[in-house]
Amino acid sequence: MFKAKVLIKRRPSILDPQGVAVEKGAQHLGISNIKNTRIGKLIEFDVDLTDRTAAEKEVNDYCSKLLSNPIMEDYEFTLSEWIPSGEEVK
Amino acid sequence: MSLKFGVVVFPGSNCDHDAYYALRKILNYDVEFLWHKENDLKQSNVILLPGGFSYGDYLRTGAIARFSPIMNSVINFANKGGIVIGICNGFQILLEAGLLPGVMIRNNSLKFVCKDVYLSVENRDTIFTSEISSDKKVVKIPIAHGEGNYFANPELLKELEENQQIIFRYSDAEGNVTENDNPNGSQLNIAGIVNKNGNVLGMMPHPERACDPTLGKTDGTLIFKSIANYILN
Numbered sequence: 001m002f003k004a005k006v007l008i009k010r011r012p013s014i015l016d017p018q019g020v021a022v023e024k025g026a027q028h029l030g031i032s033n034i035k036n037t038r039i040g041k042l043i044e045f046d047v048d049l050t051d052r053t054a055a056e057k058e059v060n061d062y063c064s065k066l067l068s069n070p071i072m073e074d075y076e077f078t079l080s081e082w083i084p085s086g087e088e089v090k
Numbered sequence: 091m092s093l094k095f096g097v098v099v100f101p102g103s104n105c106d107h108d109a110y111y112a113l114r115k116i117l118n119y120d121v122e123f124l125w126h127k128e129n130d131l132k133q134s135n136v137i138l139l140p141g142g143f144s145y146g147d148y149l150r151t152g153a154i155a156r157f158s159p160i161m162n163s164v165i166n167f168a169n170k171g172g173i174v175i176g177i178c179n180g181f182q183i184l185l186e187a188g189l190l191p192g193v194m195i196r197n198n199s200l201k202f203v204c205k206d207v208y209l210s211v212e213n214r215d216t217i218f219t220s221e222i223s224s225d226k227k228v229v230k231i232p233i234a235h236g237e238g239n240y241f242a243n244p245e246l247l248k249e250l251e252e253n254q255q256i257i258f259r260y261s262d263a264e265g266n267v268t269e270n271d272n273p274n275g276s277q278l279n280i281a282g283i284v285n286k287n288g289n290v291l292g293m294m295p296h297p298e299r300a301c302d303p304t305l306g307k308t309d310g311t312l313i314f315k316s317i318a319n320y321i322l323n
Contacts (some may be wrong), residue, residue, distance in 0.1 A: 002153065011321065013243075014193075014241060015195065015198070015239075015240070015241070015275075016195075016201075017195065017196045017197065017198050017200055017275070018196055018200065021200050045126045066149070066153065066157070067149065069150055069153070069193060071192070071193045072195070072241065074156075
């Protein structure tokens with residue numbers, strides 16, 4: 001079993017209206033040294049496989065076909081192996 | 091040939107009944123609902139993907155609806171030249187399904203915008219606009235969306251322009267396309283596009299909400315009448 005953490009980021013060339021608005025909020029708060037705020041997504045899930053290569057393929061499929069839209073987003077992920085008792089192997 | 095509209099119903103669609111009402115009660119066309127879990131298009135020869143918030147807009151607008159069973163049939167239908175119109179959330183689903191190019195992002199104002207807008211009709215030589223006479227510069231149709239900011243890379247925008255795939259642009263009442271009349275930040279004021287073959291239209295404005303004369307505007311009927319004329323003649 002693996003725990004996957006997927007980070008989805010909007011491509012740098014694509015405007016992020018949310019990031020712009022949130023950064024304005026920071027300025028209103030007096031937090032004035034913030035630049036280039038970009039909002040993405042963190043998605044976590046388990047992969048019920050024992051082979052790492054197979055797990056990576058499964059996650060790539062999930063990310064490229066559903067979790068991200070390749071036209072406007074890039075993704076990266078980490079996989080950590082664990083046994084269902086909760087103990088992390090590596 | 092007979093004319094029959096199929097209106098797809100996703101969980102979270104909320105303009106499906108408006109579309110049905112406009113097509114059946116105002117325009118007197120044959121129309122049937124198509125539940126998203128079905129595969130059968132029930133002999134429809136026009137498929138309408140309605141507005142709403144399919145699957146709660148989770149992940150990205152239209153991202154999950156695109157994998158509903160009915161969408162396989164809709165994609166096959168479109169690839170064989172079948173006529174498909176996606177309105178608002180339906181447009182977003184068509185983008186996610188790859189039936190139309192580009193993506194939709196949050197309005198640059200971050201506000202949900204709900205109002206009547208004028209659309210400059212950029213191409214009348216299409217299945218969807220042939221009934222809009224050339225002396226009519228604009229159509230008046232309402233929008234209601236939070237994510238209608240059309241984005242495409244410069245190469246794609248150039249291609250859309252060259253192929254005359256841009257059908258509607260946000261404009262003033264005279265048809266002048268200005269930044270002031272852009273309600274959401276869409277590139278080139280794009281409000282509606284067709285695919286290269288011209289059989290799939292996506293538009294953010296809601297023509298079904300501009301059909302009943304009681305509501306004071308009927309320009310939406312011109313789009314449905316154009317489709318009907320194409321099929322019947």
